[in-house]
Amino acid sequence: MPSSENQNHQFLRDFTAHEPAIRAFVRRLVPGRADADDILQEVSVVLWNKYSEFRPDGDFRAWAFGIARYEVLGWLRDKGRDRIVLNEEVVEKLADESAADESRLCRQREALETCLGKLPEKQRHLVMKAYQPKARIQDLAEAEGKTVSGLYQWLYRVRRQLMLCIERQMERSTPS
Amino acid sequence: MKPELEPIVQHYLDGSISPEEARRLNEELATDQEARRRFTEWLNLDSALAEAAAGWSLPAEKVPQKPRFTRFHFGIAAAAVLVIFLTVLPWRSHSPATVVSIAGVPEWTMGLKIGTKEYHIDEGSIELQTREGARIAIEAPAVFRFPSSMRMEVTRGRVAADVPPAAKGFTLVTPRGEAIDLGTRFGVDVVEGGDSEIHVFEGEVIAKNRHDEGGKSLRQGDAIALRTETSAIRNLRSSAFIHPDEVPGLTAGLAAGQRGRAGDRVDKLRLDPSLIALLDFEKQIPHQGNFRVVQGRWPGSKAPEFVEENDHLKLDAGADREWPLLTLAAWVRLDKLGAPYQSLLHTDDWDENKKGQVHWMVTRHMTMRLALRGNTLADTAEESEGYPDSRTSVLPEQGRWVHLAAVYDSTAKTVRFYLNGRFDKQTLLETAHPARLGPAQIGNWNRNDRRLSGRVDELLLLGRAMSDQEIRELFEAGNPYHNHQL
Numbered sequence: 001m002p003s004s005e006n007q008n009h010q011f012l013r014d015f016t017a018h019e020p021a022i023r024a025f026v027r028r029l030v031p032g033r034a035d036a037d038d039i040l041q042e043v044s045v046v047l048w049n050k051y052s053e054f055r056p057d058g059d060f061r062a063w064a065f066g067i068a069r070y071e072v073l074g075w076l077r078d079k080g081r082d083r084i085v086l087n088e089e090v091v092e093k094l095a096d097e098s099a100a101d102e103s104r105l106c107r108q109r110e111a112l113e114t115c116l117g118k119l120p121e122k123q124r125h126l127v128m129k130a131y132q133p134k135a136r137i138q139d140l141a142e143a144e145g146k147t148v149s150g151l152y153q154w155l156y157r158v159r160r161q162l163m164l165c166i167e168r169q170m171e172r173s174t175p176s
Numbered sequence: 177m178k179p180e181l182e183p184i185v186q187h188y189l190d191g192s193i194s195p196e197e198a199r200r201l202n203e204e205l206a207t208d209q210e211a212r213r214r215f216t217e218w219l220n221l222d223s224a225l226a227e228a229a230a231g232w233s234l235p236a237e238k239v240p241q242k243p244r245f246t247r248f249h250f251g252i253a254a255a256a257v258l259v260i261f262l263t264v265l266p267w268r269s270h271s272p273a274t275v276v277s278i279a280g281v282p283e284w285t286m287g288l289k290i291g292t293k294e295y296h297i298d299e300g301s302i303e304l305q306t307r308e309g310a311r312i313a314i315e316a317p318a319v320f321r322f323p324s325s326m327r328m329e330v331t332r333g334r335v336a337a338d339v340p341p342a343a344k345g346f347t348l349v350t351p352r353g354e355a356i357d358l359g360t361r362f363g364v365d366v367v368e369g370g371d372s373e374i375h376v377f378e379g380e381v382i383a384k385n386r387h388d389e390g391g392k393s394l395r396q397g398d399a400i401a402l403r404t405e406t407s408a409i410r411n412l413r414s415s416a417f418i419h420p421d422e423v424p425g426l427t428a429g430l431a432a433g434q435r436g437r438a439g440d441r442v443d444k445l446r447l448d449p450s451l452i453a454l455l456d457f458e459k460q461i462p463h464q465g466n467f468r469v470v471q472g473r474w475p476g477s478k479a480p481e482f483v484e485e486n487d488h489l490k491l492d493a494g495a496d497r498e499w500p501l502l503t504l505a506a507w508v509r510l511d512k513l514g515a516p517y518q519s520l521l522h523t524d525d526w527d528e529n530k531k532g533q534v535h536w537m538v539t540r541h542m543t544m545r546l547a548l549r550g551n552t553l554a555d556t557a558e559e560s561e562g563y564p565d566s567r568t569s570v571l572p573e574q575g576r577w578v579h580l581a582a583v584y585d586s587t588a589k590t591v592r593f594y595l596n597g598r599f600d601k602q603t604l605l606e607t608a609h610p611a612r613l614g615p616a617q618i619g620n621w622n623r624n625d626r627r628l629s630g631r632v633d634e635l636l637l638l639g640r641a642m643s644d645q646e647i648r649e650l651f652e653a654g655n656p657y658h659n660h661q662l
Contacts, residue, residue, distance in 0.1 A: 009276060009424055012287055016274040017309045020227060027223035028216050032191055036223070084198045090205045090212075097209070098216045108217065109224035113324075116228060131229030137190075156186045163221060 011051050014060045015044065021102060022064045024109060028098050029072045029091050031084065037133075039075050043068045061102070069095045107173070108166050115165035119158070127158050177214035178204070185218050230271070272325035273312070277303035279426035280475025281316065294321040297333075299476030303423035308343035310357075311420035312336070315471060331370070336363035336377075336417035348374075352402035356382040356391065363417040367468075375399040377414050383407070413511035415575045415630055416481070422576060428658035435474045438634075441653035445636065450501075452613065452637040453493040465489040467619065472633040473507060473577055473656040479633040480619065487627055488620035491521070494637060495614030502611040503638040504536050504546070505581035505594075505650060510571060512629035516540045519628050520580065521635070522621040523614060532612035536582060537626065542569040544600075546582040546591050548611060554589070554604035564603035566593035577633070579651045585641045586610050592644075597651025599644050613637070 022043065027036040046067050054063055072095070076085050086094070098105065116124055129140055130151070141151040177185075184201050187193040193201070204211045271289035278284050280300030290304060297316040304312045307325040314320065318333025328335070329349045339346045339357045346357040351370030355362060360379025366372040374383045376398050382391035383400050385407050392407070394400060399410040418426070429435075442456050455463070457478045465480070466487045472479035480489050506520055518538040526533055531550035539545050544566040552562075559565050570580055581594040586608040593600040618635060619628040634654055642650070 006424070008286060012274065012276045013305055016276065016305045016307075020307055023227070024220055024223040027226075028219040031188060031193075033222070033226050084193055084195060086198075087202045087206065090202055094205070094212055094216060097212055098220075101213070101216070105216065105220045108220055109227070112221065112224040112228060127225065128229045131225045133226075133230055152186075152190050152192070155190075156183075159186070159189075159218075159221060159225075162225075163217070166221070 007051065010056075011048060015047065018061045018064055020109070021061055021106060022068055024105065025065055025095075025098065025102070026068050026072060029069075029086075029094055030075065031086075033133075035075070035079075039068070039071055042075075043071050046071065062099075065095075065099045065102075069099075104170075107170060111166045111169035111173075112162065114169055115162050118165060119161075123158060127155065130155055177208075177211045181211065185215055189218065189222050271307075272322035273304040273306045275302055276305045276311075277423040277427050279423050280430050290322055292322055292324075294319065294331075299471070301418045301423050301426060301471075301475070303420050306343060306346070308346070309340045310343040310346050311338040313418045313420040313423050315418045316475070317471075330364055330366050330372075332366050332368060334363065334365045334417050336419050337361065338420045350402065352404065353383065353385040353388070353407075355394075356384070358382065361419075362394075363414075365413075365416060371401065371403050373399060373401045373410055373413075375410075375412050375414065375417070377412075411512060411629070413483070413629060415509045415511045416483075417575070419575050425657035429656045430475070432658045434653075434655060434658065437652075438474070438654045438656075441650065442634070445638075448638065448640075450638050450640040452499070452502075452639050453491060453635070454637075455491070455618075455635045457633060463489050463491060465617070465619075470631060472631070473654070477633075479631045481631045482619040482627050482629060485625055485627060486620070488519075488617040488622075489632075490615070491618055492615045493613060494639070495612075498532065498610035498612060499639050500586045500610045501639060501641045502534070502584040503581065503636070503640065503642040503647075504534075504584075505579065505638075505642075505647070506635040507577050507579050507633040507654060508570075508628070508630060509575075509577050509633075510538065510628070510630040513542060513571065514540055515627075515629065517621075517626040518630075519617065519619055519621050519626040520544075520632070521616055521618050521637075522626060523612070523616040524622045526623070530612055532586075532609035534611050534613060534616070535621070538570050538580075538628070539565060541565070542571055543567070544570050544580055544582060544593055544595070546584060546593075548584070548609060550607065550609050551605055552607040554606045557603050557605075559603065564591040564593075564605070566595065567601045568595050570595060577656055579654065581642075581647050581650070583641045583647070584611055594644075594647045594651075597648040597655075599647075 023040050026039050027033065030036050030039060047064055073088060076088060076091060079085065129135060137151060138148055141148045181204055184197045187197055188201060205215060271291055273290040275284060275286055275288040278286060281297050281302055284302060297318050299316045301313060301315045313336045315334040319331040320333065321329050326345060327347050327349065331351060335348060337346065337348060338361045339359060341359055344357060344359045348355045348364045350364055350366045350372035352372050355364055355374045358380040360381055361377040362381045363375045364372055374381060374394060376394045376396055378396050381394045383394050384391040385402050397412050399412045401408045401410050445451060445454055457472055467480035467482055467489055469478055470481045471477065520536040522535045523533040526549055533549040535547040537545050545563050547563040553559060570578060579596050583592040589605040589608040591603045618632060620626055
């Protein structure tokens with residue numbers, strides 16, 4: 001197999017395997033989901049450009065987190081003037097601690113699937129609609145006959161409920 | 177985290193945080209590690225919800241059948257596909273699986289994100305990787321969808337899954353039941369109409385018939401057929417499945433123009449004055465017999481597959497004369513090891529009065545044998561069973577196409593064997609009758625069960641002795657993989 005073909009293939013495999021973790025890592029450091037998507041796009045291009053420097057036996061996720069951290073800090077310096085973002089030193093701490101804690105955070109994300117399944121269908125549909133990539137909360141509130149702040153309040157309650165459920169799931173699955 | 181901080185985090189998540197609240201949040205997070213831990217969990221939940229939502233579609237939502245995405249053009253050909261993939265990520269993210277290899281599926285691209293809709297592939301093979309890292313090879317014709325990254329519904333087609341611990345519980349659903357992974361490699365084969373088989377290559381799988389309450393544990397080497405009312409034990413057919421590791425090799429073979437090269441070689445052979453028979457099955461299989469029609473070495477091409485006890489393909493060629501020289505060659509994909517005899521080609525019967533009848537097979541030792549009625553080995557021959565056998569196993573790698581060839585020369589009293597184009601050995605004969613062909617079966621014998629478990633493609637009978645060089649070229653031209661050597 002030609003080596004470039006091979007490298008494409010290997011990169012796609014590595015990136016696909018770790019994309020959810022990298023996405024979640026970036027998301028934890030920036031204010032909005034759309035910001036996280038923008039940054040992840042940059043990160044993926046940088047990863048691809050630097051992939052030849054990555055050692056095949058290395059830890060792809062750790063390598064990707066390092067690059068993502070750098071990209072996030074650059075983005076914060078750039079956007080921090082006209083957006084409300086966290087302080088750089090706080091973000092650095094969050095990045096280091098959350099990278100170290102990724103396996104637990106990953107299990108939390110996995111537990112969400114079970115917890116979503118436990119929500120009544122109507123609620124599940126509404127929360128999924130609110131989290132659609134291009135969802136507009138104003139439109140959704142209107143369609144549901146709620147006020148915007150009412151819908152935010154409702155989302156807050158659902159997230160709380162899900163967080164409690166995830167904590168219970170984690171306790172159950174923790175080896176004693 | 178202090179309780180009064182939680183509403184502030186919620187405002188941060190909603191994008192409605194005030195400068196005053198942000199100052200407070202920064203202060204707390206800078207000094208309190210427990211607050212950072214809790215904050216991280218909230219953001220993590222938000223990320224997981226977005227991921228779940230993107231993979232979720234309204235039950236009634238109508239979706240286009242073909243994969244669809246924006247195309248850009250970039251100069252560097254090798255990287256172009258990746259750049260396309262990377263630049264449109266936000267619109268196609270969070271999908272259950274990504275295409276990581278494609279061998280001959282029109283309109284599909286590497287890096288394509290699989291959504292939750294139904295997909296059809298009419299020819300070729302693809303390899304996908306799910307979010308949890310399960311690798312899945314699908315061979316056409318196939319119809320499938322992913323309700324989630326842990327669940328794949330297969331309405332039609334052959335699917336082999338290589339499931340890492342992180343994806344344990346991955347489930348393949350067929351119209352007749354389902355296979356739940358317990359950390360393993362396994363496959364399902366769904367034929368038209370929905371009957372399906374589950375094959376376990378490694379590890380353990382729970383097989384459930386639709387009507388079953390519980391499930392049945394299948395372990396390495398087990399296979400089961402799920403039908404409307406019943407389940408039945410089957411023999412494992414691991415080579416019946418294109419495995420995830422095989423797809424990149426097939427992709428590279430197609431990219432290197434192997435299909436065209438094979439076609440040119442076949443066209444040339446058709447003009448060979450010594451040609452007795454050449455079955456390339458390219459578009460159809462016009463021959464008589466019992467067999468399944470499956471994909472051959474090339475996307476959309478055909479090949480006979482022998483599965484049931486009496487399966488065979490009839491061939492009646494070359495009966496008009498005796499053949500002092502004979503070359504036999506075929507591409508095969510063998511499923512089962514160690515059956516006493518698996519027929520590549522057997523002339524009907526094995527008659528004392530028909531000296532020179534040809535029985536070409538794979539033995540229980542996984543060697544290739546070329547037996548001719550009435551022939552005897554020279555004293556110097558090393559074979560213990562009285563027939564010329566190859567030295568090397570015909571299965572250098574299981575679950576792949578291999579090229580087998582034997583060249584018989586009754587005047588020189590030799591049989592020469594070749595595996596994947598490479599000369600294996602020569603056996604000297606004491607008595608050597610000219611070969612006698614005529615009514616025969618490929619993949620079985622009319623007298624006894626000698627079924628070849630697997631597929632046969634491009635079977636060649638030539639009334640002359642091909643040279644080592646010619647056999648090598650035949651292999652190289654017809655090789656579906658790129659640079660594949662023994």
